[in-house]
Every structure is written in C-alpha cells, then in structure tokens.
Amino acid sequence: MEEQETRRGRAGRRQGLGVSSLDMVVTLVAVVVVVAGLSVSLIFPPDAPEAPVADEGRRAPAAAIPSPAVADPVVPEGGEVVVPPLAMEAERQSAQLVCQALxxxxxxxxxxxxxxxxxxxxxxxxxxxxxxxxxxxxxxxxxxxxxxxxxxxxxxxxxxxxxxxxxxxxxxxxxxxxxxxxxxxxxxxxxxxxxxxxxxxxxxxxxxxxxxxxxxxxxxxxxxxxxxxxxxxxxxxxxxxxxxxxxxxxxxxxxxxxxxxxxxxxxxxxxxxxxxxxxxxxxxxxxxxxxxxxxxxxxxxxxxxxxxxxxxxxxxxxxxxxxxxxxxxxxxxxxxxxxxEKCSDGAASKKSKKGGGDQPTQENTATPE
Incomplete structure (x- = not known):
C-alpha cells in the first residue's frame, strides 16, 4: 500500500515537472515572436495612405521631377489635367527667352x-x-x-x-x-x-x-x-x-x-x-x-x-x-x-522709350528694319 502511494507520488512529480517545462517553452516562443514582429515593423514601416489630389497641382517631391521644365502634369480622379505651378513658371520663363529687341x-x-x-x-x-x-x-x-x-x-x-x-x-x-x-x-x-x-x-x-x-x-x-x-x-x-x-x-x-x-x-x-x-x-x-x-x-x-x-x-x-x-x-x-520687342509666340510687341524710362505698353505698329 505504501509502496503504491510512493509510486503515485513520483509519477505526479514527474507529470508536474513536464507540464511546467511545456509552459515555459510556449512562453519563450511567444516572446520571440513578438520581438521579431516589432523588429520587422521598425525596419519596414507600413505605407502611408495616399493624400487626395487637390483641385490645383501640387509640387511633386524633388526626386520625382527630372527637371523643372519637364514636370509631368498631375491627373486627378476627375480626369482633368492639372499642370504643376513649377512647370507653368518654367513655361513662362521659356516664352520670355524667345523675345528679342528690335x-x-x-x-x-x-x-x-x-x-x-x-x-x-x-x-x-x-x-x-x-x-x-x-x-x-x-x-x-x-x-x-x-x-x-x-x-x-x-x-x-x-x-x-x-x-x-x-x-x-x-x-x-x-x-x-x-x-x-x-x-x-x-x-x-x-x-x-x-x-x-x-x-x-x-x-x-x-x-x-x-x-x-x-x-x-x-x-x-x-x-x-x-x-x-x-x-x-x-x-x-x-x-x-x-x-x-x-x-x-x-x-x-x-x-x-x-x-x-x-x-x-x-x-x-x-x-x-x-x-x-x-x-x-x-x-x-x-x-x-x-x-x-x-x-x-x-x-x-x-x-x-x-x-x-x-x-x-x-x-x-x-x-x-x-x-x-x-x-x-x-x-x-x-x-x-x-x-x-518681338516674341515668337505671337504676343503683341511693345514699344519702349528710347534711352530708357517707363512707358505704357502699346500695341506694336512699327515695321522692324
């Protein structure tokens, strides 16, 4: 009788030790998974949500524009092409460059x-x-x-x-x-x-x-x-x-x-x-x-x-x-x-005072020599 109780006690102790070891293993694995997840999120952050396109063009990031004069137009969801302000300014400057004094x-x-x-x-x-x-x-x-x-x-x-x-x-x-x-x-x-x-x-x-x-x-x-x-x-x-x-x-x-x-x-x-x-x-x-x-x-x-x-x-x-x-x-x-002043885009020529000075802009009726 005593011998049987002694055997049951040893078996119970072996069973308790087994259960405790399993819990520790499970807990350790969970900790490792959480730490790994945090590391991944820090290294590879999730994509930010896209901002809605406004009615007027916004300036694109510098890396996305090869040069100010060739910036691509923005096409919003409605289908209307919106030219970025930087591109419009570049176009105006380009138009001024073709004007010449006569x-x-x-x-x-x-x-x-x-x-x-x-x-x-x-x-x-x-x-x-x-x-x-x-x-x-x-x-x-x-x-x-x-x-x-x-x-x-x-x-x-x-x-x-x-x-x-x-x-x-x-x-x-x-x-x-x-x-x-x-x-x-x-x-x-x-x-x-x-x-x-x-x-x-x-x-x-x-x-x-x-x-x-x-x-x-x-x-x-x-x-x-x-x-x-x-x-x-x-x-x-x-x-x-x-x-x-x-x-x-x-x-x-x-x-x-x-x-x-x-x-x-x-x-x-x-x-x-x-x-x-x-x-x-x-x-x-x-x-x-x-x-x-x-x-x-x-x-x-x-x-x-x-x-x-x-x-x-x-x-x-x-x-x-x-x-x-x-x-x-x-x-x-x-x-x-x-x-x-004559511009190649067909803009009206302007006359200016000989020798300098501000003058009102007028339509050019003069014949260039």
Whole structure:
C-alpha cells in the first residue's frame, strides 16, 4: 500500500515537472515572436495612405521631377489635367527667352500751312483741311491768339482741342493791343518743350521768330520748327535763313522745318536752308509745286524741309485746298529708331522709350528694319 502511494507520488512529480517545462517553452516562443514582429515593423514601416489630389497641382517631391521644365502634369480622379505651378513658371520663363529687341520705324505725316489768321475763310474750314490731310504734326504761320478781330480765340489751342485733344505751342512775334500774332505747332504727340527765338530784323519790318518744339514720337524725340520769313527784303530773309541754319546745325535730333519762307527755290535764302536740310518735295514730291497765291498758284514759297538721323520722306504734295491765300504742303516721313520687342509666340510687341524710362505698353505698329 505504501509502496503504491510512493509510486503515485513520483509519477505526479514527474507529470508536474513536464507540464511546467511545456509552459515555459510556449512562453519563450511567444516572446520571440513578438520581438521579431516589432523588429520587422521598425525596419519596414507600413505605407502611408495616399493624400487626395487637390483641385490645383501640387509640387511633386524633388526626386520625382527630372527637371523643372519637364514636370509631368498631375491627373486627378476627375480626369482633368492639372499642370504643376513649377512647370507653368518654367513655361513662362521659356516664352520670355524667345523675345528679342528690335529697332523699327513708324510713319510721321507733317503739314505746313499759312492760315492768314482765318481771315480768308473760317476756323472750321481750316480745321477740315487739317483733318483731311491726315497730318500728325501741323506747322502754322499767321496765327492769332485772342485777337478781337478774329473772335478772341487762341487759334492753336482751338485746333488742337478739335483734332482730338492734341497738344499745341504758340510763338509770339507781334503784340497787338487786343492780342498776339505769330506761329504755332499742333501735334498729336506730346510736346516736351517749346521756345520761340526772335530772328534778325532791320528797321520797321515785322518781327519774325523761329518756334521750336520737341515732341515724343513713340519714344523718339523729334524737333519741329515753324517759321515765317520776312516778305519785304531779300537781305533780311538771308540773315534770318542763316540764323535758322546755324540753330538747326546744333540740334542732333531728327527735325522738320516748315513754313512760309517768302522765297522761291534756288534763291539765296532757300539755298542757305537746303545746304543744312533737305527739301521733302524735291526728294519725294509729286504733282504741282506752287503754293501761292492759292487761287492761282505761281510760285513755291511754302516748304517742309527735314534733316537729322532716321528721317526719310516717302511722299510730298501740295494740297489743293481753300481757306487761306496759301496752299498747304503735306509730307509723309518714315521715322526710325523706334524700339520694339518681338516674341515668337505671337504676343503683341511693345514699344519702349528710347534711352530708357517707363512707358505704357502699346500695341506694336512699327515695321522692324
């Protein structure tokens, strides 16, 4: 009996030792599995969820873009292609690189007109002649300024306003009790400066002057001169022509001199002026040349002379218009030196002021040289 109990006790102890060893093995295996799982998760983290694509393109990671100029467009789920901002900026920069600066030309039409203070017609009639001429700049002689005898009107300003808000300059040569008398310049282009210089005179002859205005033609400065030489003495006209010639020689700009010279082609004063300047009617004229008297023209005493760089006449005519005792002379010039910018993508060209400075952007109508 005791021997059997002793055997049962030994068997129970062996069974207990076996069960305890198994539990320890199981626990150890579980620990190893957990540790291994943590190690794997640390070495190979799970993929992050994809962020939704926004309505506008986002910049891709640097490693995904071979170069900014060739970034691939993003295609969201809706199917619309969205170009990344970096690619759009690169495209804009690329478009700017194909733009190039050019030097172009523009057309400038001038009119020289002795209006006889509107005494032979009316201001409206003279205005019609100016409008039909298509002139951009008008050089006037025998102009009244607030004289009661012609309606107390500043005639130059009157024409400028009705031509579309143009610009005007007046050169006083004679002061009357009721107003002023002299020459004028009316311009579609802005007048940067103006000055009237008295010309040589002798005795009691009527005072004469040279009105000089500098205008801005698409960024290029152009000098305009309007004058009316003496009608009583060849000696006075010669002195006046010499003074004008020396003054224009000191002006480096493209320039146009227009006016009633009271002298005919080939005369001494005319030769003095054309030794410094060229005659647009001689170089590009057509039709009849006489300008006075308007009712039956016999001689040419009204001129449009020109000089300086980048100014070339393409046509010149004497207009058969009434309204004064002189016929107006109209000349068309090509003016160079106009800065332009041309882009290969077809964008509108822009003109900029010659020599620098900010200018409003405009549509390019110039012809590149």
């Amino acid at each position: 030097i172009g030309t523009t057309e400038l039409t001038a009119l020289a007109y002795n209006i006889k203070s509107a005494r032979a017609g009316s201001l409206d009639r003279l205005l019609g002649v100016m409008q039909r001429s298509g002139a951009d700049v008008i050089l006037l002689q025998e102009v009244d300024n607030r004289r009661r005898s012609t309606g107390s009107v500043d005639q130059a300003a009157w024409f400028a306003e009705r031509l579309g808000g143009w610009h005007s300059a007046f050169g006083r040569n004679v002061t009357f009790g009721d107003g002023l008398y002299g020459t004028a310049i009316v311009s579609k282009y802005p007048i940067l400066s103006s000055v009237n210089t008295p010309l040589p005179n002798i005795g009691r002859a009527q005072p004469r002057g040279l009105l000089h205005a500098v205008i801005d033609v698409e960024g290029v400065e152009v000098s305009l001169y309007s004058t009316h030489l003496d009608n009583t003495s060849a000696n006075i006209r010669t002195q006046q022509a010499s003074r004008i010639s020396s003054m224009l020689a000191a002006d480096p700009r493209p320039k146009i001199l227009g006016g009633d010279m009271n002298t005919w082609p080939g005369s001494g004063p005319e030769q003095i002026l054309t030794s410094r300047l060229d005659d647009s009617f001689v170089d590009a004229g057509s039709g009849s040349g006489p300008t006075h008297p308007a009712s039956r023209p016999r001689t040419r005493i009204d001129y449009l002379l020109y000089g300086g760089p980048d100014l070339t006449p393409t046509s010149s005519v004497v207009m058969s218009e009434g309204g004064s005792d002189h016929l107006p002379v109209r000349s068309v010039f090509t003016l160079g030196g106009i800065k332009t």
